[in-house]
Amino acid sequence: MAINKEWHRSHRMPQKATREQRVAWHAAHVAACCCREIPLSIRPDVLKLRESRRKP
Structure with a gap:
């Protein structure tokens, strides 16, 4: 599985993400x-x- 580095750089998971944030x-x-x-x-x-x- 290839990683999309650009997407990961621009879409950080928030610290202490809520369940809704994690799902999204x-x-x-x-x-x-x-x-x-x-x-x-x-x-x-x-x-x-x-x-x-x-x-x-």
Whole structure:
């Protein structure tokens, strides 16, 4: 899996990120980079958010 260094530089995870911030960050991350797995603890929420963004 290749890392998108530019995306990572411009999209830092906030320190002490809330669950909502983590979900949003990982949803964007999987679309832009996908260099690692989505953590199991938030995976259902990330997948739900990604699905909701795809539907019109």
